[in-house]
Amino acid sequence: MVFVNDTQESFADNVEKYRVQPGACVTLANYDPRDTGPLRKKQAKSLLKTLGKRLNTLQELLYATEEHALLVVLQGMDCSGKDGVIKRVISAMNPQGFQVTSFKVPTPEELAHDFLWRVHRRTPRRGMVGVFNRSHYEDVLVGRVENLVPESRWRKRYGAIRDFERILAEDGVQVVKFFLYISPEEQKERLEDRLADSTEHWKFRAGDLDTREQWDAYMSAFEAAFEECSTEQAPWYVVPADKKWYRDAVVAQVLANRLDGLGMEWPALDPAHADLAVE
Numbered sequence: 001m002v003f004v005n006d007t008q009e010s011f012a013d014n015v016e017k018y019r020v021q022p023g024a025c026v027t028l029a030n031y032d033p034r035d036t037g038p039l040r041k042k043q044a045k046s047l048l049k050t051l052g053k054r055l056n057t058l059q060e061l062l063y064a065t066e067e068h069a070l071l072v073v074l075q076g077m078d079c080s081g082k083d084g085v086i087k088r089v090i091s092a093m094n095p096q097g098f099q100v101t102s103f104k105v106p107t108p109e110e111l112a113h114d115f116l117w118r119v120h121r122r123t124p125r126r127g128m129v130g131v132f133n134r135s136h137y138e139d140v141l142v143g144r145v146e147n148l149v150p151e152s153r154w155r156k157r158y159g160a161i162r163d164f165e166r167i168l169a170e171d172g173v174q175v176v177k178f179f180l181y182i183s184p185e186e187q188k189e190r191l192e193d194r195l196a197d198s199t200e201h202w203k204f205r206a207g208d209l210d211t212r213e214q215w216d217a218y219m220s221a222f223e224a225a226f227e228e229c230s231t232e233q234a235p236w237y238v239v240p241a242d243k244k245w246y247r248d249a250v251v252a253q254v255l256a257n258r259l260d261g262l263g264m265e266w267p268a269l270d271p272a273h274a275d276l277a278v279e
Contacts, residue, residue: 011253015257016257018250020230021230023227025227026223028181035246041243045245047249048088048248051092052252055089055093055252055256059259061259061265066126068264070130071123071129071174072178072255076241077212077215078187078205080241081248082133085178086133089248092252098124098128099124101132103118103119103138119135119136126172137177137225140224141225145214158225162228162231166234174259175233177235177237178237179236180241181240184215186242
């Protein structure tokens with residue numbers, strides 16, 4: 001792992017406190033969405049630039065070795081910053097090496113299949129980074145809170161998700177899941193800003209307000225998802241997201257930690273080409 005200074009080294013260790021340990025009992029009220037850890041805004045922005053360069057190199061290594069893939073899952077309430085993370089963290093990588101999938105309301109064709117069908121076909125091949133803007137977890141979040149399916153059905157989905165992510169991990173896919181945790185007060189400000197800015201109107205849906213009214217129910221659904229599905233192979237991270245600059249730094253650092261941990265090395269020259277010379 002490469003560090004530029006003591007602050008980055010300390011932060012690289014610090015972000016692991018946001019990881020949900022397997023089997024842990026999760027109470028989101030114990031997490032502070034306004035937390036900014038050891039960083040100030042200026043430090044975080046500088047660190048993000050450094051981490052962006054590191055992620056670009058690590059993604060190239062991932063692509064060159066073709067031994068692993070990386071799946072990044074982004075979940076959170078409306079306005080939590082899923083698009084912002086993609087724009088300011090993921091975009092530091094070469095766009096040829098990653099693919100973003102935004103999962104909307106299921107289509108009739110998707111509903112005719114099992115709930116993982118539309119997700120599995122979008123997972124990254126080895127050498128690539130896949131980013132899910134929302135994901136298969138919608139089926140134990142929205143499906144649960146909005147009573148779209150019976151409880152007996154959505155409860156079984158936790159086991160299916162664990163098995164699905166285990167299969168991915170065993171096939172070389174590094175699965176990292178982020179819950180971008182904002183406070184209801186911060187969401188209110190962001191929704192108001194969205195309504196006041198004509199360039200942001202396209203993002204607004206009346207359903208955003210309906211979801212907001214069920215905040216507590218969604219927090220309970222998220223807590224259950226973390227308890228059921230945060231594993232050693234596919235961990236959840238609860239990322240403080242009221243401060244966008246800190247949110248981005250945490251996500252970037254976690255991804256750098258995960259990719260650095262693979263110990264990837266540049267592939268050696270094919271022996272068949274060892275004696276070739278460029279004339």
